[in-house]
Amino acid sequence: MTTAVGSPQTRGVDGPRGVGDLGRPGDSTLARIGRAYEHQFLLYKRTWRGSLFNSFLSPVLFLLAMGVGLGSYVDKGGGGALGGVPYLAFLAPGLLAATVMQTAAFEATFPIMAGFVWIKRYHAMHATPLEPRDIALGQLAWTATRITLVGAIFALVMVPFGAVHSPLVILAIPAATLTGLAFATPIAAYAATQNTMNRFNYIFRFGITPLFLFSGTFFPVEQLPGFLQPIAWVTPLYHGVALSRELALGTIGGEPLAAIVHLGVLLLFVVGGLVACLVAFDRRLLK
């Protein structure tokens, strides 16, 4: 336990109150994380329709317009730059990872900051036996659930489009989730330090949008000017897109080493972001 225990601000002057359903001091860490997770789940239960339907509509529209429509022009042009792969099959798995990244980034900005500044839900949670790390992990576990749902729906939509060339596409869903978390964890750590939403614009304008467009989702990174390619290599989305594409096309067996590198880079970002997140939540709630 931390120094906050028993301090009047966080515990109430007359001892531990409100312990009923909010979590008990004796709960295991996992149970406490579950409480924080449950909060998000209950919220989502009230508003899931819109977001779930969008999760269907977005891949349908993108694959229809860009994969099928624009793809017909790309394939007519020979498609040599794509290694003979139809544009739809090239685009779809990349877009899977990129879409999950976008959702993850959004979930890690406004809702996190709102939880500290506007709604103050994290402060409310902290007034119970939940520790900052329980709150952070519960929140991130929910983000992971949410983006896995988005990824799974996307993968499902890919099937009738004929954009799936291997049953390994199932593994592209956790790969996309990992990609999303590689963004969500460091961004959530940053969001936990913010009091307004102004700076989030920078993240989206100069981070998420350029990555979405230039990380090999829509066209191979080899088409980028030479000096930009190394930048693509160190961003998580490039690795997420490559991994997801190798899985959906079933070409992953050809280059196992590359796949391990992709996975390693993603894990590095997730672990680093996670640590940053724990520190940020700790600082914010215990200051």
Place this chain on the structure above:
Amino acid sequence: MSGGTSRASLVTRILPPVPFGSRRAIHPFERSLYLYRRTWLVLASGFFEPLFYLLAVGFGIGALVGSVPGPNGEAVPYQLFVAPALLASSAMNGAIFEVTFNVYGKLRWEKVYDAMLATPLGVGDIALGEIAWALFRGLLYAIGFVLVMLVLGLFRSPFFLLAIPAAMLIGFAFAAVGMAATTFVRSWQDFDLIQLVILPLVPLLGDVLPDQHVPARAPGRHPADAPVSRRGPHSVARVGGDRTEPPGPRRVPGGDGRRRAVRRLAAT
């Protein structure tokens, strides 16, 4: 406003509200101007988004696509084809973002409008001022984008300068409708519903593809025939309302305080 109200309000709902609004609408606009003087980088950063799209879609995907049939059948390089469409859709996106996320944040969380209503400003002034700001912001971006098109040589006729007012028209239509939609938003999750409407319009159906692939024309490409632009002024009137009228249950801001308070409590 009692005698002949119905006719007068009918007229204000059909005609553009600008001549009928009060001159105080300048003040919310002024507020934004002051605010962004301090955070001008946020404002400037908005210029890069359409630029990134132009580079990625026009040149990145364009290199894969080559040429596409243009409006009159002749082959057009893809970047030339897609650039004006990106201008239009970025005008739409910019307007929507400004009047949905930003307005919702000010309305619901930052309580900016509550503060404004404590001054002689009316609800209509606020709506008008905010839409004017969204348009001004859009204008800056449209000019920037057209300059980039000019530098990159992505035009074939000097008429492409008229794309700026066309983009403004799109921006106005979506700003007004978007603001009306924002008043119905209950939580951040509801922005998914707004996205639901926007998604099919954005660079996909009308913008990145030649016409024969497009089942119905997206308003983004043809501002003049968009039903949306006709609905714009009407929505302003609705969001703005008139303070002498009994506030409708969802007329925000300045509407039914009790109901809002209940909602606010329910959400927290």
